[in-house]
Amino acid sequence: MKEKLSIVKIGGNVIENTSELEKFLTLFSELEGLKILVHGGGKLATQLATKLGIKSKMVGGRRITDAETLDIITMVYAGLTNKNIVARLQAKNCNAIGLSGADGNSIQAHKRPVKHVDYGFAGDIDSVNTALLAHLLTLRLTPVFCAMSHDGKGQLLNTNADTIASELAIGLGDIFVTTLYYCFEKPGVLLNVSDDTSVVKEIDTKKYKQLLAGGVIADGMLPKLENCFHALNNKVDTVCLGNMDMLDKNDSMFTTLTL
Numbered sequence: 001m002k003e004k005l006s007i008v009k010i011g012g013n014v015i016e017n018t019s020e021l022e023k024f025l026t027l028f029s030e031l032e033g034l035k036i037l038v039h040g041g042g043k044l045a046t047q048l049a050t051k052l053g054i055k056s057k058m059v060g061g062r063r064i065t066d067a068e069t070l071d072i073i074t075m076v077y078a079g080l081t082n083k084n085i086v087a088r089l090q091a092k093n094c095n096a097i098g099l100s101g102a103d104g105n106s107i108q109a110h111k112r113p114v115k116h117v118d119y120g121f122a123g124d125i126d127s128v129n130t131a132l133l134a135h136l137l138t139l140r141l142t143p144v145f146c147a148m149s150h151d152g153k154g155q156l157l158n159t160n161a162d163t164i165a166s167e168l169a170i171g172l173g174d175i176f177v178t179t180l181y182y183c184f185e186k187p188g189v190l191l192n193v194s195d196d197t198s199v200v201k202e203i204d205t206k207k208y209k210q211l212l213a214g215g216v217i218a219d220g221m222l223p224k225l226e227n228c229f230h231a232l233n234n235k236v237d238t239v240c241l242g243n244m245d246m247l248d249k250n251d252s253m254f255t256t257l258t259l
């Protein structure tokens, strides 16, 4: 019988708030069973870039990553953010191991081809090293991924953290019964972004198209939902979207996605 695996993605708005991050890491460390954490950190990268006088440019929720920006995100995602999260999980008796996609050749990608937009050093994922991850999980280690992949030729690539989470879930779906949680600061997909009580509890493909057409889904929610449905279409068992309280099984305010 397949073992259960939880893959949790945590976004930048939670990461940059010290007390919220602490609360999240406590909930995550208390999650039973095998688990993987994927973290973003886009907001922090934008802040550091601004301090250094470098403009950040996003298109459709994705960062245009030139060489300078790649250096910044490597420092912020694979360095500062990843190592802090790992250390704080260790303090909660969760044996975390921090990884970028280059570590252990865990996530290989290619530079996104230029069509209408040149995203620069942004990667589209080709493969996930499921054998390595299964080994780490068997050793009861908890992989903690930042939003970076590599191309196998020495080039690091910026890769949206939502995409890293969905591709890990898809890759590991053959070995584990996988639940994918997208954790952010809102209690789910909202009909009105400024009203936290307007959570859409269930979204299927038809509803998704309606919400898109109605302009309800915007900004970072666009790649997030694309990734959710990509995962469901590729045999990921369950996908949930909401704030960190959804990891606490007693809380019911979140969005569940179905095909």
Ligand SMILES: Nc1ncnc2c1ncn2[C@@H]1O[C@H](COP(=O)(O)OP(=O)(O)O)[C@@H](O)[C@H]1O
Binding pocket: 010, 011, 012, 013, 040, 042, 061, 162, 183, 184, 185, 186, 188, 189, 190, 191, 192, 193, 216, 217, 218, 219, 220, 221, 224
């Ligand atoms: N319908 C919607 N429901 C909830 N949030 C939405 C919606 N449409 C757009 N958003 C925006 O998407 C943001 C989440 O995306 P993003 O900032 O990329 O999150 P993260 O960094 O956690 O991945 C929310 O903070 C919100 O402002």
Ligand SMILES: CC(=O)N[C@@H](CCC(=O)OP(=O)(O)O)C(=O)O
Binding pocket: 010, 011, 012, 013, 039, 040, 041, 042, 043, 045, 061, 062, 063, 073, 122, 123, 147, 158, 159, 160, 161, 162, 220
């Ligand atoms: C290519 C691309 O857009 N990469 C993202 C990776 C970080 C991320 O996904 O962070 P959040 O989850 O906090 O938004 C970026 O650089 O913003």
